Amino acid sequence: MKQELFVGIDVSKARLDCCAWPVQKHFAAPNEVEGIEQLVAELVSLKPVLVVLEATGGLETAFATVACAAGLSVAIVNPRQVRDFAKAVGLLAKTDALDAAVIARFAAMVKPIPRPLRGEETAALASMVARRRQLVLMRAQEKNRLGSANGRQREDIKEHIGWLDERIDRLDIDLTATLRQSEAWRVKEDLLKSVPGIGPVASATFLSQMPELGTLNRAEIAALGGVAPFNRDSGKHRGRRMIWGGRAEVRSVLYMATLAAIRYNVTIRAFHAQLIARGKLPKVAIVACMRKLLTILNVMLKNNQPWNPKVA
DSSP: OOOOOEEEEEEOSSEEEEEEETTTEEEEEESSHHHHHHHHHHHHHHOOSEEEEEOOTTTTHHHHHHHHHTTOOEEEEOHHHHHHHHHHTTOOOOOHHHHHHHHHHHHHHHOOOOOOOOOHHHHHHHHHHHHHHHHHHHHHHHHHHHTTOOHHHHHHHHHHHHHHHHHHHHHHHHHHHHHHTSHHHHHHHHHHHTSTTOOHHHHHHHHHHOTTTTTSOHHHHHHHTTOOEEOOEETTEEOOOEEOOSOHHHHHHHHHHHHHHHHHOHHHHHHHHHHHHTTOOHHHHHHHHHHHHHHHHHHHHHHTOOOOTTTO
């Protein structure tokens, strides 16, 4: 029986350090076009089960794109997961080659699920959503300054707030236009916006920041959205369950969408009322509603079905 190979790659701006596990074969290549192509060709010949990289702020994107196009199974993981794994197995020494070996062992033992890479459309959409978030934050800061301003300064702040309002409105139009350019995007957007409480900003954020929506099970999507409860127990002590991790931008938008859904979505409103009647704390009830709403969206996209309160 042929031995399964798992590859870990430590990514830096200049180099790609690789290790194939369990044969512990080490090799490296420059993180540039020719080096990436040579490395991908080498990996294709090895036929690994899985290639794992850490998310490094975009340095991994060029290699991952070429590797996926070549048919390799690629997973990009949170660096903290790999560091925690290294501590757990006592691998504390650190060099680029050793980091690659740690990632390869992590790949073999944990077997993270390969995620679809965001394409050019999704990346462009993500940057627009991020820019809108920046403008909204600037507007809030200017409104806070307005209270203590006077005279000419006050007029200047009002003028800036008006400009920010205009830019945000234009971005909203651009977001909708970008989503409508693709049939796939349009179908997904319409499915999401059919849910009471989900507006254009929420649907754009989910589509750009969580492309896995509709491909994972309910536990995985809850963890990805940062609304999965984690135990905090030690010995006989039983701590309060807490949500942790996930994608902060998604969780923030999901929170606002849930507040709207509690008011206008009959399913979420009834679920929230049941939780409060059972004595749940208001914040606990809201988080539970966030998790339920995200689960509903995940099932809708998975089955390609619009909102139906009778089956939610």
